[in-house]
Amino acid sequence: MKRTLTAFSVLLVGASAASAADVIAPADVPYGEYGEVAVSLSGQPGDMEKGKVLMNRGAGNCIACHQVTALEDLPFHGDIGPSLDGVADRWEEADLRGLVANAKNYFPDTMMPGFYKYTGFIRVGDAYTGKAGIDPAEPLLTAQDIEDVVAFLMTLKDG
Amino acid sequence: MTTTKAFKLVSGIALTAALGMSPALAGPGPDEDQLVINEDIEIVTEAAAPAHMEYVDTIYSGWRFREDDTQVMQMDDFDNPAMIYVDKAIDAWNTVEGAEEKSCASCHGDPESLRGLRAELPKWNADKGEVYTAEMYVNDCRTERMGAEAWGWNGQDMRNMTALISSVSRGLPVNVAIDGPAQETWEKGKEIYYTRFGQLELSCANCHEDNYGNMIRADHLSQGQINGFPTYRLKDANIVSMHNRFRGCIRDTRAETFSVGSPEFVALELYVASRGNGLSVEGPSVRN
Secondary structure, three states: OHHHHHHHHHHHHHHHHHHHOOOOOHHHOOOOOOOOOOOOOOOOOOOHHHHHHHHHOOOOOHHHOOOOHHHOOOOOOOOOOOOOOOHHHHOOHHHHHHHHHHHHHOOOOOOOOOOOOOOOOOOEEOOOOOOEOOOOOOOOOOHHHHHHHHHHHOOOOOO | OHHHHHHHHHHHHHHHHHOOOOOOOOOOOOOOOOEEEOOOEEEOOEEEOOOOOOOOOEEEOHHHHOOHHHHHHOOOOOOOOOHHHHHHHHHHHOOOEOOOOEOHHHHHOOHHHHOOHHHHOOEEEOOOOEEEOHHHHHHHHHHHHOOOOOOOOOOHHHHHHHHHHHHOOOOOEOOOOOOHHHHHHHHHHHHHHOOOEOOOOEOHHHHHOOOOOOEEOOEEOOOOOOOOOOEEEOOOOEEEOHHHHHHHHHHOOOEOOOOOOOHHHHHHHHHHHHOOEOEEOOOOEEEO
């Protein structure tokens, strides 16, 4: 039994080490001139179906502020930010990745949170507890989450 | 009585619908309903913004952003669930407590003697040399005049009493002083209002100045006015203090909040109250 557990642990550590090697840490994101990010943050392609779930749930919750016709079966889309319909016609993939990661590079006063931003906050909290958090903070979305959301956004074309 | 008022509200909605707007979706912006409490107290829910507000022309009570079934609850004290807490405060008002064997009534007589107070709060207390809220005045009375123990800022007894104090000022215009000795505290509150706190980097202004009338998910954003506090929140099934609401908002930006009763929240209360100068005192109101 013990031997099985040990073997399993080694397998887990091995797997996470392999994927972690390709992940770009929040501090190392190669933002371009306008804030665009040309390469996958996770080193992997995004999964559009997982991205679709993040649009509605968890720390993504994009439709809290953005209307998306393709997700109209989900209730209560907000209207704080622009509609995301046709967003892939208006922006390149690198822009969408950069906008999700930290839209303030494009629009300094935007209300949109930076989903791969990790430091520079005022009184950062420990999630939604109201208690003090740690700086640098864990980003709102993981590198792979962002790739998944971008993959979904890339499907939003008018044509 | 209630039926009549509900009917008036529905008539207003029918008119809105006839004009081609959708009352169910309300937004953007506040609705056109009128608030009269007990067919007697006329509440100003829309007014020209005070001169100190740079980015807003018209101020609106949060009542104007709520659904009709929530609005109706505030139109008659028999339907307003917050009035139960006001009744409890009237009992406390008349209860002798503390070493001095006094009640509130011993010095103040009827609660109506405090009519007008809520409209000016928070305000500079010259004796104490700081800006005072209703909670601070209540506790000074308890500890200094009654020889009783202070109440917790956010405790039920305190929320009840502040609801009573507000209720006797309903209909009077909010008129909070922002100059003179209160100005420094007011400036501090203003700075907090515009600071983008937490991992979501949201200020009060992001939602309640730049986006009132818009929707965040299912929430119809109001101007964040506090003339209706303490307010009965349907989701809490109790009356809620201003500072507790401030704390909830800042917590939801993924920030470390300030404490209820802290100097920061007293300053913010003064600033936000001053953004409602010209609206009527409305508390205890009903919100969702």
